[in-house]
Amino acid sequence: MEEKRYIELTGNPISLKLAEIPTLEYQMFSNLIDDLMKEEGNHCLAYFLFPGKDRYKFICCMGLDANQTIAVFSHDHPAQENVVLDSITARHFRFHVFEREIHENYGIDFIDHPWLKPVRYPFDRHKRSDIMNTYPFYSIGGEELHEVGVGPVHAGVIEPGYFRFICNGENVLHLEIQLGYQHRGVERLFVERPGVLQQTVLSESIAGDTAIGHSLAYVGLLESLGGQQVSSQVSLERGIALELERIAIHIGDTSAICADIAYQFGQVVNEALRTIVINTTQRWCGNRFGKGLMRPCGTHYPLTPEIETMIRKNLKEVEERYLQITGRIFTMPSILSRFETIGKVTTKQAMLIGAVGMAARSSGVTRDIRWSHPFGAFRQIHYDPVILQTCDIWSRVMLRKMEVERSIALIRELLDMHELTGTPEKPRYEFHLQPDSLAISLTEGWRGEICHVAITDDNGKIIHYKVKDPSFHNWMALALAVRNQEISDFPLCNKSYNLSYCGNDL
Amino acid sequence: MLLRELPIFFRHGRQFVPDLRRGTLPETFPGRPVISPDITPEETLIVAKLCPVQAIGMAPCSIDLGKCVFCKECAFVLPGKISFTNDFRIAVNNREKMIIRQGVDEPVRLDPEKIRKEIRSIFRHALKLRQVSAGGDNSAEMEMNATGNVNFDMGRYGIEFVASPRHADGLVITGPISGNMAEALQICYDAIPGPKLVIVAGTDAISGGIFQNGEALDRSFLSRYPIDLFVPGNPPHPLTFINGILDLTGRK
CATH class of the missing domain: 3.30.70.3270 (Alpha-Beta Plaits)
Known part of the structure; x- marks a missing residue:
């Protein structure tokens, strides 16, 4: 009888005792990943190093979509200088960013890693002498080629990041993206600021455009570690808020994409529609981004019948007008010529880099936590993700249109199930967390899979916290999308992904 | 083909907020x-x-x-x-x-003594701003973008965000100022021709907000230069931002 190589967990969010996690020799650990990777639906949710007193614990959490479960397993290594391990990335490229992160934070060397470059230059990095200005950019010799550098400050009012293109004339051969400018030390702050309210507010600021997605992941994690359940009413409200966030951003993105192809009418109409959606959230909780809405164990803003009527009314208005304008966008030849076959990331490439969320679904890969690991409200309904096959900008814009429609229908369904009964539960900030445990919480934010992992000590205090924004995987998709494209299509490719800088930099 | 846009155009109607000075926000909005x-x-x-x-x-x-x-x-x-x-x-x-x-319930207004003379004489009729996000979480950045959108239309006052610092009259900082962004922020400030103003927008930028005293921050920039306007909010509402600038530049 073979010893169990991993523990399979059903449920999301979910917690378990650290002692329950199987520990494997590195060779076994690496073989297990090979075995799990054979199944297309399996993908790595989190792979990180948890530094103990004199031991390094490598923990891997793998999502097994077909079983709707999470596999957890680990490798234990004595903590010492110059740890050298065989790279998993060499065989499974999608692990590249996890190994880069471990290398950057703890100085572990991975043999045969093809791209062992800095991820975000955290303030507590292993090698302090590596600074932003010494990033080892890839370069190609030759007199015909030239390099174009952009950033970190960009032309628009957006976050900072540095892009370096290698071009042959107008043609982009290679794009390398250097991030880290937004690094605020979020993961460390989760450990240093033990107050639950502080952590909740912090989770809302991981990426302000995904305030609801990230804070939902955090409160789920906390409730799981604290052994708390929320009422069906509160979990439905959380689902509605999450979908409102998705609708608002998708419409805003449609507007930004119209702006980039100089279709000003589409830009302005969509802009106004986004305002209606975020003002709906503002009317509900006071903040246009939903900050303050997600609180552990309850809510300050129960969904009253008045709010419900307002949401239904506004969504009807938005739905009609959004379908009208997108109907126009998708029939105009001058627009379609900018969308079709531009910025392709094939299904094979998307699988290779481990794309998640919109970036995966628009390239024909079925990745949606609402479907594979249903949480909260999504346990009460069935959600079928939108998957498109053309892999280009058209498919990424069309995905937004279809997801807006789907989310509006979803909100109506959730509102139908929602019933305001009795006095709503108030949030709680005093918790006793399960000691010596690991908890994992997944949500599907508008960009894709959000994963939070926490580890507690023997007093139930959080001593390690990991945040994974979908952008962590998806930045590589943008780099691939612009290959062999004209450099003038870069802004459009960039907007079509709309990735998070601060979500990556933390 | 333009005819196909007419129904959308009519349905779109008028979206702009006519009076930005006296707009109203819902009761749930947390202001003063x-x-x-x-x-x-x-x-x-x-x-x-x-x-x-x-x-x-x-x-x-x-x-x-x-x-x-x-x-x-x-x-x-x-x-x-x-x-x-x-x-x-x-x-x-x-x-x-x-x-x-405690016990104070009166409007918050600018301190006229502290407004530098050149601001009102030079920037009263037009003001171009360069925004720099230094660790901002993208909510303040999106609200800055919203100031110029079809609803708030800050451009009606000749106030705009521009791409190049060389074209700008002032700097708007969002975010708690991450150490990794400190140098780029300084370069951007230096590239703006004088006289120039500095605006910090959002709680993160003013005090560090939830990130205050974080080890990854480098807020030394703020102690080097006078700050002309603080715009509170998490993120600052577009109306707060626009009204602040109108007050600063002495507009009606």
Whole structure:
């Protein structure tokens, strides 16, 4: 009888005792990943190093979509200088960013890693002498080629990041993206600021455009570690808020994409529609981004019948007008010529880099936590993700249109199930967390899979916290999308992904 | 083909807010707080301990808008003693004036003494701004973008965000200023021709907000130059930002 190589967990969010996690020799650990990777639906949710007193614990959490479960397993290594391990990335490229992160934070060397470059230059990095200005950019010799550098400050009012293109004339051969400018030390702050309210507010600021997605992941994690359940009413409200966030951003993105192809009418109409959606959230909780809405164990803003009527009314208005304008966008030849076959990331490439969320679904890969690991409200309904096959900008814009429609229908369904009964539960900030445990919480934010992992000590205090924004995987998709494209299509490719800088930099 | 856009155009209608000075926001919007004069020191202690960003001061009870993340938790604990009005005009040019003390219920206004002379004489009719996000979480950045959108249309006053610092009259900083961004921020400031103004927008930028005293930050830039306008909010509402600039430049 073979010893169990991993523990399979059903449920999301979910917690378990650290002692329950199987520990494997590195060779076994690496073989297990090979075995799990054979199944297309399996993908790595989190792979990180948890530094103990004199031991390094490598923990891997793998999502097994077909079983709707999470596999957890680990490798234990004595903590010492110059740890050298065989790279998993060499065989499974999608692990590249996890190994880069471990290398950057703890100085572990991975043999045969093809791209062992800095991820975000955290303030507590292993090698302090590596600074932003010494990033080892890839370069190609030759007199015909030239390099174009952009950033970190960009032309628009957006976050900072540095892009370096290698071009042959107008043609982009290679794009390398250097991030880290937004690094605020979020993961460390989760450990240093033990107050639950502080952590909740912090989770809302991981990426302000995904305030609801990230804070939902955090409160789920906390409730799981604290052994708390929320009422069906509160979990439905959380689902509605999450979908409102998705609708608002998708419409805003449609507007930004119209702006980039100089279709000003589409830009302005969509802009106004986004305002209606975020003002709906503002009317509900006071903040246009939903900050303050997600609180552990309850809510300050129960969904009253008045709010419900307002949401239904506004969504009807938005739905009609959004379908009208997108109907126009998708029939105009001058627009379609900018969308079709531009910025392709094939299904094979998307699988290779481990794309998640919109970036995966628009390239024909079925990745949606609402479907594979249903949480909260999504346990009460069935959600079928939108998957498109053309892999280009058209498919990424069309995905937004279809997801807006789907989310509006979803909100109506959730509102139908929602019933305001009795006095709503108030949030709680005093918790006793399960000691010596690991908890994992997944949500599907508008960009894709959000994963939070926490580890507690023997007093139930959080001593390690990991945040994974979908952008962590998806930045590589943008780099691939612009290959062999004209450099003038870069802004459009960039907007079509709309990735998070601060979500990556933390 | 334009005919196909007419139905969309009619349905779109007029979206702009006609009077940005007197717009109204919903009751739930947290703007200027009001603290009841009869709040007790014991009650103050409770909320001061609860506040996630240490924005509440003791004796007299006060809320620092530069630190406040507008989570309203203090108002939920002490309803009737602390409340947040929907008054969005809370931008000021004096850090001291951002502290709202107990028993004070009057509008927050700019300190005319502190406005540099050249601001009103040079930037009164047109103002071009360069925004730099330094660790901002993208909510403040999106609100800055919204100031110029079809609803708020800040461009009607000749106030705009521009791409190049060389074209700008001032710098708008969002985010708590990450160490990794400190150098780029300085370069951007240096590239703006003088006279120039500096605006910090959002709680993160004013005090560091939830990231205050974080080891990954480098906020030394703010101690090197005078700050002309502080715009509180998490993120700052477009109306707060626009009204702050109109007040600063002396517009009606």
